[in-house]
Amino acid sequence: MTTLTEGGARGPAAVSVPLLRSTVRHSGARCTALALVSMASTGANLLLPVALGRALDLLLAGDPDGSAWVLRCAALVLAAAALDAVETVLGGTTNAGATAWLRHRLVRHVLAVGPRAGSRFGSGDLVARLVGNAAQAGTAPATGAALVAALAGPLGAVVALALIDPWLALVFLIGAPLLALVLRALARDSSDCSTRYQRAQGRIAGGLAEAVAGHRTIAAAGTAERTVARVLRPLPELSRQGHRMWHVQGRAAARAATVAPLLQLAVVAGAGVLLTRQHLSVGELLAASRYAVLAAGVGVLVGQLSGLVRARTAARRLDEIRSEPATEYGERALPPGGTGTGRLELRSVTVRRGGRAVLDRVDLVVPGGATVAVVGRSGAGKSLLAAVAGRLTDPDDGEVRLDGVPLPELDRRELRRAIVHAFERPALLGGSVEDTIAFGTGRPSPARIREAARAAHADGFVRRLPEGYATPCADAPLSGGEAQRLGLARAFARDCRLLVLDDALSSLDTLTEHDITDALLRPTTGGSRLLIAHRVTTAARADTVVWLEKGRVRAVGPHMELWHTAEYRELFGTRAPTGKDGGAAASDDTTAHDDTAAHGAPRGGGR
DSSP states (O other), rough: OOOEESSSOEEEEEOOOOHHHHHHHHHHHHHHHHHHHHHHHHHHHHHHHHHHHHHHHHHHHTTTTHHHHHHHHHHHHHHHHHHHHHHHHHHHHHHHHHHHHHHHHHHHHHHHHHHHHHHHHOOOHHIIIIIIIHHHHTHHHHHHHHHHHHHHHHHHHHHHHHHOHHHHHHHHHHHHHHHHHHHHHHHHHHHHHHHHHHHHHHHHHHHHHHHHHHHHHHHHHHHHHHHHHHHHHHHHHHHHHHHHHHHHHHHHHHHHHHHHHHHHHHHHHHHHHHHHSSSEEEEHHHHHHHHHHTTTTTHHHHHHHHHHHHHHHHHHHHHHHHHOOOOOOOBOOOOOOTTOOOOOOEEEEEEEEETEEEEEEEEEEEEOOOOOEEEEOOOSSHHHHHHHHSSSSSOOOOOETTTEEEGGGGGGGHHHEEEEEESSSSSOOOSSHHHHOOOOSOOHHHHHHHHHHHHOOOOHHHHHHHHGGSOGGGGGOOOHHHHHHHHHHHHHHHSEEEEESSSSTSSSSHHHHHHHHHHHHSSSOEEEEEEESSSSHHHHHEEEEEETTEEEEEEOOOOHHHTSSSSHHHHOOOOOOOTTTTTOOOOOOOGGGHHHHHHHOOOOOOO
């Protein structure tokens, strides 16, 4: 069994490397270059005090070499400035590259996981993680490289103090543990408040995504103000944690600002004593004072450490996404096609949601080449059954087979070519209307695309668009029914063994639905159809109807036979008593010319 990993490659399922570590590994070349440049910049800054001290001693002594040392100091200043500029550019490109790699890897993983990712995290929180948290985690490689150089500065300064005089280094090291405690407290406190801050951000993003998706309902209900209040409910927590982060950093900076000057003063005082005893020169005193500043310079460390803590916290939130396992696929192919292919079997299929069995031990067979309609009340499990049939979700128990092959054993491309879906609210993906219809595994020919659009009764309105089939979907003013017809055209544009229509005819007018159903029911060389039906006309024209009730199959049979059951008729909004001929009054959504269909007699083109 193989799995589609975050990088999109197929390989054995395995425990993934923590995301932060793999991000640093991916940015290894840039990180190495950044670390080398940062270390070179730190080296230039460490050489400058001793060069200044040497120049001062020579100038005070009237030595002509003093001018040369002044030039050397100027060269070190210019080199440090140039290296800082290169470091800034490298840091920016490293952050951008790492962030892009993270987003690419995580988006592929989310798509490999499928609908489970949105169900677990929510679309808003998921977007917040993939956008905001990925950007924060992407700073980790550059921040880590810069932190190494930031640590090298104080350590190098302590070594330089020891080279000038060991007593100066000892004086500094006596107070160094206080600085270490400041940094440790910063890392501990920053991690907690950063985690809380990012969680609050995710809750706001999730609420905003829900509000945008339901904007019509909110406007119709007049609940805009309450919705704003609900979306922004985590804002006080966000503000508290934001202020807490600044408070933690400010407190650390204040403590460092208290300890560092005392250490600098102690080193300078010690150097002054050594100067009076003629153990140091004036230039060495100057150098010692500069090294004391560098050694106690924890301000840079505070900033870098805070950035690394935020990146680590963001990476943990991204690791939660990666912990959701990707859908596994096999390597098997389906048997050769032909008449009667597309046989779908559900064997004791059970799917649980929230501890409840939404589908409970469902046994179902869709014969190859047949059209089967699934009906039932809201919440009966119809859409979930459609998702299981096309392996958009896997059952907790039981097995689903297509032409005798268990779906998990099929190759991913083989599965997606064999089973095609059309949905109630299709996502119109693609740069143009033509691209939207062609979207999927393998691009159909332009002629096939137009043929599919005609079959879905979409060709007429598409040709009336400003640029016809080349019109960008974003610029195409589409009604709900027109969008649904484009989704149907996308399904019709492909030869498949099983066509699953999940309420994909719900937004169509009765006449258009009738004509499209005619196209669906024409004799074909192979392939079956599974329709989630809410209209009596759709159910009446199917070969077989599956009646779902509370997640179980209550009955299976032709529509005309089931129509004798009052509770079945109630599914379509009619309670009329059965007449002598076994018929009944049509449902409210059935017009007069559909009355015969309601009684089970198919119209032209049907079966």
